[in-house]
Amino acid sequence: MIIDSLRQEHRNIEKLLLVLERELSVFDREERPDYQVIHAIIAYFLVYPHCYHHPQEDMIFEKLRERDPAAAETIGDLPAEHWSCAKRLWRVAQAVESVLSDLEVPRHAVHDIVRDFIEHERRHIAMEERDFFPAAVEALERQEWAEIASRLTNRKNPLFSETVEERFDAVRRHILEMEEEAEAERPAISGATLAAARAFCRSASPIVRLEVPSCLKP
Numbered sequence: 001m002i003i004d005s006l007r008q009e010h011r012n013i014e015k016l017l018l019v020l021e022r023e024l025s026v027f028d029r030e031e032r033p034d035y036q037v038i039h040a041i042i043a044y045f046l047v048y049p050h051c052y053h054h055p056q057e058d059m060i061f062e063k064l065r066e067r068d069p070a071a072a073e074t075i076g077d078l079p080a081e082h083w084s085c086a087k088r089l090w091r092v093a094q095a096v097e098s099v100l101s102d103l104e105v106p107r108h109a110v111h112d113i114v115r116d117f118i119e120h121e122r123r124h125i126a127m128e129e130r131d132f133f134p135a136a137v138e139a140l141e142r143q144e145w146a147e148i149a150s151r152l153t154n155r156k157n158p159l160f161s162e163t164v165e166e167r168f169d170a171v172r173r174h175i176l177e178m179e180e181e182a183e184a185e186r187p188a189i190s191g192a193t194l195a196a197a198r199a200f201c202r203s204a205s206p207i208v209r210l211e212v213p214s215c216l217k218p
Contacts, residue, residue: 002056002148003133009053010125012172016041017118019179024114027107034182035100040175042093048171050089054082057128059148060136068139075132085124088117 020041023033058079065072095113098105 002060002145002152003137006053006056007129007133009049010129013049013053013121013125016044016172016175017121019175020114021118022179022183024111024118027114028111030107034178035096037175037178037182038096040171040178042089042096044171044175045089046093050082050086054079054085056148056152057132058082059151060140061132063140063144063148064132064136067141067144068135071135071139075127075135078132081124085121088113088120092117 019037023038026033061072061075061078064075091113095105095110099110
């Protein structure tokens with residue numbers, strides 16, 4: 001069922017949020033987080049949730065609004081909420097780029113931006129699991145689910161396919177593997193003096209330019 005797939009995607013997203021949270025804690029200790037991991041997570045969120053996951057939910061919400069307007073009203077404007085997620089993510093991307101470009105950005109400001117993104121994502125997922133998904137399951141009929149599934153697998157612009165899922169599964173596994181490697185290398189760094197840690201944070205680092213995917217452009 002489509003809802004089961006979306007719930008699994010929520011679990012996958014939470015795994016990446018935990019990794020991002022761990023890297024943020026490293027940053028908060030004034031040590032150097034693994035920016036390769038952070039960039040990979042940002043890139044993943046720029047593409048998968050906002051170009052594949054959220055459009056699926058928007059289709060379901062559209063049907064829910066037709067079938068049960070009262071239930072849809074209690075949930076609010078879900079598409080607008082999804083755009084809010086995208087805006088918060090882009091703030092994270094800009095904050096990370098500012099740090100790597102040696103711009104004058106207060107550490108607490110970077111912390112607040114990343115923490116806001118993580119907490120907002122978790123609140124958003126919790127709302128969907130608690131309110132949106134149960135309402136959709138109860139209200140929508142079999143033929144409506146079939147119509148949604150047909151639109152998702154449209155050959156011209158598929159929002160769901162085994163190829164797409166396998167590709168992003170591989171990306172998620174790669175991110176988790178990179179994080180394991182980074183964690184394994186950290187004990188030596190965490191034992192350094194504060195001055196050495198700060199100098200390490202200022203060391204040169206390749207900057208990956210993150211482009212806005214077409215699905216997020218007006």
